[in-house]
Amino acid sequence: MNGVTHFYVGSTDITSALASGGGQIGGLLTARDQTIPTTLASLDQLAYGIATQVNSVNNAGTDLDGDNGNAGNIFNAPAQVAGSAQSMQVVLTDPNKIAAAGLGLGTGDGTNAVAAANLATQAVINGQTPSNFYSNMVSTLGAAVSETTIQGTELSASLTQLQSQRDSLSAVSLNEEAASLQEFQRSYQAASQVFTILNSVYASALNLGVETAVA
């Protein structure tokens, strides 16, 4: 579905249940279905904004060939935001088609080139400059990676603690084993003593009170 693998039990899609269920597969599915698409969407926004704005500026000036307002695109024009980053590429092959001059001005003018350079400091991507947008994206992605790593470490520590707690209840206790061993030894000794006494009683009975006849 949508180019990604889904998991079914019978006809029931359990992908989201697996993702929210934790564990390794839950983590992988969360990264695939949430974290990576969010980052890709940001990249698409950045690519779409840059491509459309730069193309727009280039088509608002005059190029070296004297084209007024129709110098053409520098980047391939994205039809929609989704997939813009993947499809982004420079389609300009002739440097004469860079419209550096203002509309209708001679080729020596640089007004439109200045306008293109000013895009770097204008809020053209979701109300932010391209540089700030990318910087924030890096920060957000880095924070997600950092948070996940910390969570992983915390869960690992938690697992170790739980295992220790479990072991404190169910694992082999040397004290208990030593006590039991001593108890069993005493029991064995007591049982042996019973046999010794019984042996002595039987001997007395067989010898009719003469203790030395049968030992």
Place this chain on the structure above:
Amino acid sequence: MRVDPFFVTNLSVPLDQTQTAQQQLSEELSSGLRVTSIGQDPVAAAQNVQLLNQIQRDDSFTQTTSLTQGLLQVTDSALRSVVTQLNQAVGLATEANNGTLNASDLKSISNQLAGIRDEVLSLANTSYQGQFVFGGSQTGSTPFTLDSTTTPATVTYNGDGDVNTLVSPNGQSIQLNVPGNQVFASSTADVLGTLNNLIADYATGTASGGVADTAGLTSALNFVSQQRVTIDNSITRLNAASGVATTEATQLTAVQTSLMQADIAQVSTQLSLTQSQQSALISVISALGSGSLFDKL
């Protein structure tokens, strides 16, 4: 005390952790960078993006200034020569206007002024790397053309009044040219028109009209000198802005280095500790694994 029945499994977890830490520290040592992935320090990674961006802008501006300095120097040189030529022309005109020269001398001065006019015209059509510097935005075609069929001769300006500017990374706008119609053919200080008038004045062998035109030429000379000041100012501002950009790039690089650089001594110590921990863990696992209940049979 209870004996952990899963001791090997539990020991493999810290062994994995020490191995990961060892790889991370080795990477920091080999690259010299403290942050080798954005997850290690997201804030530093984001700051690094901004720093790189600003450094690149500074570098681009510095490269551009080295190109435009040549243009401004050629423009300045041309204007300096124009001033020299106009001073000579004013001298000749003053001589012609003093009333002591005969018709033949005045015609000779007219011819000399024509030579100066041609020289000024040539300077007004100065080009730099194939682009005419006084054409405004019309840098691809000769800015001034002379028509000698009329009396006085006429000069046509083929450019426009466009002024180009270079914007520094800090937003400073620096003028890169003075359009030819402003320098050589303005309504208040028409250098070429006044020269043509003087040539026509003295070509007839009389000095009538020469005084007024000489005053006009002097005024034009002063105006050209003022325009030269504009270009000189631009050269000074461009050099200053280039210096600021270079210094800023150096400072930002230093900030970037301190932000991203690994403390080699600290990382080395950590790596040594991690290796000791790893060796100890391996020894423990080895010692525990060597014993078996079957040995007790």
